[in-house]
Amino acid sequence: MTELELKFIVPAACLDSLRQDLLGRGALAVRMRAHYFDTADMALARHRAALRLRLEGRHWVQTLKAAGAGAVHRLEHEVRVPGRPSERPALDPARHAGSPAAAGLAAALADAADPALTELHATEVLRLQLQLQDAEGTQIEAALDTGHAHAAGRQDALQELELEHKGGPLAGLFELAIACVRHGGLWQSTLTKAERGLRLHLGQTGLRAAPHRPAQAAAAAPPAAVLRACLQAVLTPLLAHSSELAGRAPATAGAPTVPGFDAVAAALGADLSRLGALLRCLQDDRSPEVAGWQAQARALQGLARAHRHHPDALGATARSTGLQVLLLQLQQRAHAGDDAFAAASALPPATWRRRRAALVKAGLLLG
Structure with missing residues (x-):
């Protein structure tokens, strides 16, 4: 199966009110203890895969996650594993054979110096879980996790809200996420529990820049497919860098x-510059939404430039409602159908060829 999930960091000031809201709506509480496995040279992490055994209440579940189409889309395969709650069952990668995520695991293990898997880190959380459905039929699983990740004698607190799309129109997922940002003070993070645990294991405390990888599309690919791929290519590092900056602790004197x-x-500034170039290629879309995105991208690029030597100020910009809402709106467009790119699809062939060449020149698309 595939997983489309938006994850948000919940600041301490908002935690209690969010918890009470979920409980008031009938959320169920379950304790979870997860054990994450990788090779000694962390081949799974390099391939953006994660393999865990998790005790969910009184039941063990083995889960494999692998990279999907974009920063918030992943391949996922779960298997219930028999065993007593007090004894962790043996890990068995073969349980995922034949699943869409299995290819990612196989590639990672083939890339490892030694394919043996060992536990590197773990998490312990109390989850409040609630099933939601809006008037348009969008089904969402909301999960508030509070607890910690631990590895090598170190701990990191976890306060996260996950919104997972379970069915129905995607628009409802992003509308709920935007409401959480605007009224709850939350901010999105694409840093997974597996990644946070691995950093604990390695003792890493600094920020990490992510590479920009231009989109790939066949020469005959329709405009909608090309623009969607370019938007995903821009969003992946942009979300990673905003997550890094938003999540850093304020500096002390x-x-x-x-x-x-x-x-x-510097990478965030470059991301916003590439976003501006992409939005210029959407200028045939006369909607006020696209014009608003262009104005926001220019303003945010100016703020990123002004604050590039001031960690606290740039962190506040990364957490700002303006940037967070913009990112969610762009993600919604990236996961929308071809009609979301109808204006580009209606361009004359010669005009589209020039537009595609501009994407290549801007480094958004491989030639």
Whole structure:
């Protein structure tokens, strides 16, 4: 199966009210303990895959996740594993044979110096889980996780809200997410529990810049497919860098600059520049929405440039409602149908060829 999930960091000031709101709507509480496995040289992490055994209440579940189409879309396969709650069952990668995610696991293990899998980190959380359905039929699973990740004697607190699309129109998922950002003070993070645990295992405390990889599309690919791929290629590092900056702790007086900050700050500016170039290629869409995105991208690029040497100010920009809502609206467009790119699809062939060449020149698309 595939998973389309939006994850948000819940600030301490919002946690209690969110918890009470979920409980008031009938959320169920379940304790979870997850054990994450990888090779000694962390081949699964390099391939954006994760393999875990998790105790959910009194039942063990083995889950494999692998990279999907975009930053918030993943391949997922779960298997219920028999066993007593007090004894962790043996991990068996073969349980995922034949699933869509299995190819990602096989590629990772083939890339490992030694394919043996060992536990590297774990999480313990209390989850409040609620099934939602809006008037348009969108089905969403909301899960508030509070607890911690731990590895190598280190701990990291977890306060996350996950919104997973379970069925119906996708628009409802993003509308709920935008409401959470606007009224709850939450911000989106694409840093997974597996990634946070791995950083604990390695003792990494700095920020990490993500590479930009231009989209790939066949020469005969329709405009909608090309633009969707370019938008995903822009959003993936942009979401990663905004997550890094938003999640960093405020600096204390006299503290040194966080390692990696300069590289991530520069990368965020480059991401916003590429976003501006892509939005110019959508200028045939006369909707006020696209014009608003262009104005927001320019304003945010200016803020990123002004704050590139000021970690606290740039972190506040990354958490800002303006950037968070923009990112969610763009993700909604990236996961929408071809009609979301109808204006580009209606361009004369010669005009579209020039537009595609501009995408290549801007580094958004491989030639």
